[in-house]
Amino acid sequence: xxxxxxxxTAYGFLCAALFCFTVFAWYPMxxxxxxxxxxxxxxxxxxxxxxxxxxxxxxxxxxxxAWLNTVEFTFLALLCGYAVPFVVALVxxxxxxxxxxxxxxxxxxxxxxxxxxxxxxxxFYDPGPGLxxxxxxxxxxxxxxxxxSSSTALISLVLVSTWMNMGSATLIYLAALQNIPxxxxxxxxxxxxxxxxxxxxxxxxxxxxILLLMLMLQIVATMQVFIEPYMLTxxxxxxxxxxxxxxMYQFAFSQMNxxxxxxxxxxxxxxxxxxxxxxxxxxREDPA
Amino acid sequence: xxxxxxxxxxxxxxxxxxxxxxxxxxxxxPHQLNSRWGRRIYxxxxxxxxVTFSLAFVLPLYWMVTGAMKTPEEVAQMPxxxxxxxxxxxxxxxxxxxxxxxxxLANTVYYALGAWIFCMCxxxxxxxxxxxxxxxxxxxxxxxxLATLMIPPMVILIPLYVTIVDLGLLNxxxxxxxxxxxxxxxxxxxxxxxxxxxxxxxxxxxxxxxxPLRVLWSVVLPVSRPILGxxxxxxxxxxxxxxxxxxxxxxxxxxxxxxxxxxxxAGAVTQNQVMGGxxxxxxxxxxxxxxxxxxxxxxxxxxxxxx
Numbered sequence: 001x002x003x004x005x006x007x008x009t010a011y012g013f014l015c016a017a018l019f020c021f022t023v024f025a026w027y028p029m030x031x032x033x034x035x036x037x038x039x040x041x042x043x044x045x046x047x048x049x050x051x052x053x054x055x056x057x058x059x060x061x062x063x064x065x066a067w068l069n070t071v072e073f074t075f076l077a078l079l080c081g082y083a084v085p086f087v088v089a090l091v092x093x094x095x096x097x098x099x100x101x102x103x104x105x106x107x108x109x110x111x112x113x114x115x116x117x118x119x120x121x122x123x124f125y126d127p128g129p130g131l132x133x134x135x136x137x138x139x140x141x142x143x144x145x146x147x148x149s150s151s152t153a154l155i156s157l158v159l160v161s162t163w164m165n166m167g168s169a170t171l172i173y174l175a176a177l178q179n180i181p182x183x184x185x186x187x188x189x190x191x192x193x194x195x196x197x198x199x200x201x202x203x204x205x206x207x208x209x210i211l212l213l214m215l216m217l218q219i220v221a222t223m224q225v226f227i228e229p230y231m232l233t234x235x236x237x238x239x240x241x242x243x244x245x246x247x248m249y250q251f252a253f254s255q256m257n258x259x260x261x262x263x264x265x266x267x268x269x270x271x272x273x274x275x276x277x278x279x280x281x282x283x284r285e286d287p288a
Numbered sequence: 289x290x291x292x293x294x295x296x297x298x299x300x301x302x303x304x305x306x307x308x309x310x311x312x313x314x315x316x317x318p319h320q321l322n323s324r325w326g327r328r329i330y331x332x333x334x335x336x337x338x339v340t341f342s343l344a345f346v347l348p349l350y351w352m353v354t355g356a357m358k359t360p361e362e363v364a365q366m367p368x369x370x371x372x373x374x375x376x377x378x379x380x381x382x383x384x385x386x387x388x389x390x391x392x393l394a395n396t397v398y399y400a401l402g403a404w405i406f407c408m409c410x411x412x413x414x415x416x417x418x419x420x421x422x423x424x425x426x427x428x429x430x431x432x433x434l435a436t437l438m439i440p441p442m443v444i445l446i447p448l449y450v451t452i453v454d455l456g457l458l459n460x461x462x463x464x465x466x467x468x469x470x471x472x473x474x475x476x477x478x479x480x481x482x483x484x485x486x487x488x489x490x491x492x493x494x495x496x497x498x499x500p501l502r503v504l505w506s507v508v509l510p511v512s513r514p515i516l517g518x519x520x521x522x523x524x525x526x527x528x529x530x531x532x533x534x535x536x537x538x539x540x541x542x543x544x545x546x547x548x549x550x551x552x553x554a555g556a557v558t559q560n561q562v563m564g565g566x567x568x569x570x571x572x573x574x575x576x577x578x579x580x581x582x583x584x585x586x587x588x589x590x591x592x593x594x595x
Binding site for chain 2: 006007009010011012013014016017018020021023024025026027028029031032035040042090091092093094095096097098101102103104105106107108109111112113114115116119120121123124128129131134137138163168171172175177178182185186189195198199202203220221223224226227231245248249252253258261262265268269272273276
């Protein structure tokens, strides 16, 4: 087969994918950049407005709060969604019974459509007959306002998010743990290392790469949190759960200000790209 | 009879308790595990973990299903009942009517299967070209495709929506299928698998006079069944679960997905009817999980560990 013919066939196979990627993945990135300097409502022709969209986004009363909430949400979600699955995976890996059941159960919420988890928890958070306050009552504790109070709303969102997402992280860690050669543990034991030192000096170094990778993936995933505030709180009470992604949605679909939404999207993209770049550097440095 | 009694471990009194079988070495050594205290702690931890997991992950689902079998009064009752006083299936039927779940479910299945077929055709062809036909600039294209994985979907949501509006694809399933096919992760998984197929296999087919399409169909696809299964399941599940893009693209109530439909109507119906709707939306995915559990768990780790 000649070089030309081989290339022609190859691009014949590639053309559908190239079309999809060009129009629905690469072009939107460029479009976001263009959009952020335009004023458009998708009805009238767009006009160039320079940096007005960025100014408008920053001056929005909820702007700084949205970033703060997103950072706080990401931090809390990492605390629950990053550390907890690792500890859970460590424990699961030690168990010799009920493994299939535990693995099945922890991944079950991941399979549910997010709307199911979110609406289910909305009922649990009901301050009256909701399950959580009833459980607190059963334990003799005072009820909480959950989504209705600006002090507990954000952590309530983190709780749903962790519940529905932790399964995949847990199973990924579990697989990584099973790949650790048993000789390492035996050697550590012979050297007199106790359980915690074995975790510290064998388990963690051996899973370092996957731990780093998951950290970055989870930061990027949780920074775009949308469905939880959209369905559960609408950003309230008192803007305590407005996230950047939610504010972006508001700019676009409540205020019909697509340019300003694009400007905010650009800012979020820059922040996330910094994280992505850091991830690349950290995983590259690794000799493994 | 005697063998049955012997198989049951006697607590405390037994002289030689059945050792905990260890297939592979982990942090705790088999010796430690089977010591007197090791065994006690092990059973204690096991019981605690099983109870905690059941409470954390099964109880909410139990609450959802039983909530859908209670009357509106019983759902609002304080303290709640653990088991429905008079279990009834009417909330399911009411939810089916009120949410128009028949239409929603049919839409969602249609979008998910369409996304799957389109995705597979596009991504398999592209991965095959990049892996086996190796065109000029192939690596540049692959790199650009993988680079899209760095951009979280939420970030380009608005310009993607604007593009879909410009192309007139609102309320058109292609508005979901085209973006679904632009999936760098699928291409990455498929290409990596195709790369591992030995050259000789393909060259043998070529000597027999098979063209590229024939090689793909008769040689590459049959040996790639495992990865095709994994990619298929993940594509279908993702499409079924997707919320934000269908929320924006499929706005006609006749064309909504089940997630979006539930989110729009949930405020207007009673709590037991909402739960009925949620159960119906959850069941297809739970069935998929039951049937394809092994594939899903294998795929989860295949994708995450960098190859």
